[in-house]
Amino acid sequence: MSEAQHRPHALVVGAGIGGLTAALALQAAGFHVGVHERAAALEPVGSGLGIAPNALRALDTLGLGDEVRGVATVQGEGGLRRPSGRWLARTSGEGIARTFGDPLAVVHRAELVALLAAHLRAGALHTGSALRVLDPGDPADPDRPAVAVTPDGSRLAAELIVSADGIHSPTRSLLFPEHPGPRYSGFTTWRTVIPRPERATGRRPGPLGEVWGAGALTGVLPLPDRRTYLYAAALAPAGERAADGDERAELLRRFGAWCAPVPELLTAARPELVLRNDVHEMTTALPAFHRGRVALLGDAAHAMTPFQGQGACQAIEDAVVLAHALRATPTLADALRAYSAARLPRATDVLLRSSRVARAVAVHSRPGVLLRDTALALAGLLPESAVVRGMAPTFDWHPPTLPQRPGALTGVGKA
Template sequence: MNEPHAVVIGAGIGGLTAAAALHRAGWRVTVAERAASLEPVGAGLAVAPNGQRALDTLGLGDPVRDQAAWQGSGGLRTPGGRWLARTDTSAAAERFGGSIAMVHRATLIDLLAAQIPQGAVQLGVTANLIDPGAGDRQAAVELGGERVAADLVVAADGVNSAVRARLFPDHPGPAYAGFTAWRIVVPAPDMPFVPHETWGRGEMWGSQPLKDGRVYAYGTAGVPEGGRSPDGEKQELLRRFGSWHAPIPQLIAAAREDEVLRNDVRHLRTPLAAYHRGRTALIGDAAHAMPPSLGQGGNQALEDAVVLAHHIATGATPVPDALAAYTRDRLPRTQQIARRSAQAGRATTLRAAPAVTVRNALIAAVARLGPGLMLRSMDGIADWRPPGPGAGGGPYAASSRSDGTGG
């Protein structure tokens, strides 16, 4: 019997994870990526305990932990430097079975790509869905002008997914979330500092160390969609955040103009009714793009990929039925997380002084009541475990090192 064939559109985190999981399950995979290389456009990635457990199913949890910087002490500050809340890593590890592992996206991309057979990833290739497939009819994809049949198509083509538009032509597509994000990766400053997020009036900044001695930093601001700074994005960052507490000005000063990434944050404000049609499945941002406010976009893509492979792997049910089970598993969870992410994003874009004062007072009051209350925002998210025999142990179980001791 011939190996079933899956075409994965998009070689980001979700696409490569799906390809690796399907290959591990005995599928022949072709990954189509329109970019000329796998070098990711992005910076740091906070792999939460749920994302680490997804990677454990591929044997990649511990390699990621080995190359991660572990989110230790830190917390939430005001632009003047006052601490509103401090993090408690031990409480997070006890509650969720692990803590945050901060890695560069390129690190994870390299680990995932190494799990896929040589030649399976086609770079610089445009992929177009011709036929999503149905029942016994295979799907069809145009790859670089050639029609390719597939038993399964996995669309991991991002927030502006062309496959999503093909499957759901009446869906309005992504909407502006109300804020723009800047990201940089720079050498660590010559001063001690701890990981933090700093919330101001309509603006937010975060600084997270990476294991290689650099720092991943990001800022957001509630500004009109489509804007660009006439004198460069570094100057825009200095204008907005240059008077904030250390090390924020020092990190911005260390960045080159061409290293500053600026992107409007877009999300699927209108949820999809399903994450599949026929033999074609959507994963990651193509299915449920969400604001980055809870740090779950990449983690949910990891979950999607291993849950999809779990339903497809046995071959005991037809692919369309397996994809229907995938939708039933993933749609309620991811849409709830997307709603919570949007709510968290709105909290960082408050501009009116009275509203900001109330917000900060509430955060400080909750922090004084103990770490448990602060961690509740991640209940039902970071404690997720993959489906299958490992729900209580076995190959899907979390590594014993998911408590952060491996970093």
């Protein structure tokens, strides 16, 4: 038979970071892959994104880690402060790199998406295609593939479907109709990138890192090309938006009196580049990250708050673990069981850690904030190595090594 006849077919729903990484991992595992994205094009939208050491290691297994490092900048000296500017704790990119082998790499989301998409095989990406899963299929029955439908009504069958279709995943609802899905966390977030802020402020941004207030925070990280990534979060009713649509003005109202460089950066921000999103999280874990021949990945499987910066990182981990399982096990059914067994406890642990940070940020009474900040300040008196080691449960994850045997996928579409 020809090579194409030997290659099982996989469909990926969603061309975000998780979906694209999954497609590349499946390509490396020997699949013929089609990626279907509902947007008309992979437009350069989004803002900054932290790629932590755990995700960089995962990308290394696909030969992409150094490329990502090449388009990223690294977190320098920084830490955690009060709105007054008083330091609570300090950290550094060098300390993280010494402990975990890599610092926190900061990239523009659109640039990472473009980098990943550039490695897809020709013709693999289909934009303007809101693929919808109809039948998850049965991995024990070679005559029952998974089936999805395209916007024009065409049906596509595949040995495997990987659904990276986001927080409000229609695929998750199909696979687990009794699951309550994600809930609103109580937080809304803003993100923006300020190009060359020194042109507006006359100087480079001041201290990097986060500032925690009462039920709110801001964060500042460097991006390549002298850009600055600013993010913020605050307790707010779900769906609330600035009355006049000007979210930069809303940020200035909320954070304009906080310590430098927050007010200066907000003044230099372009209103049309400020993104606002409510945060939803999966407080009830799924029973598995797969059903039939369909695997869930990223936010579709484990939507989490952004307070550990691990949403995209966990989706990248998902992708390489799924590809490893497909190579390391004799059948698709075994591979998907292994994927769920590996990823469900790991992603749930990271999700819960992020939720704990969210609860700390959510403290807003004066006595509660004082108690929280005192505890943070005491922790900040520890040696930096001890503070950094506290990140180990999240950062010190190592991906499985993908087998390189050409015939490792034999029987993936069989019982």
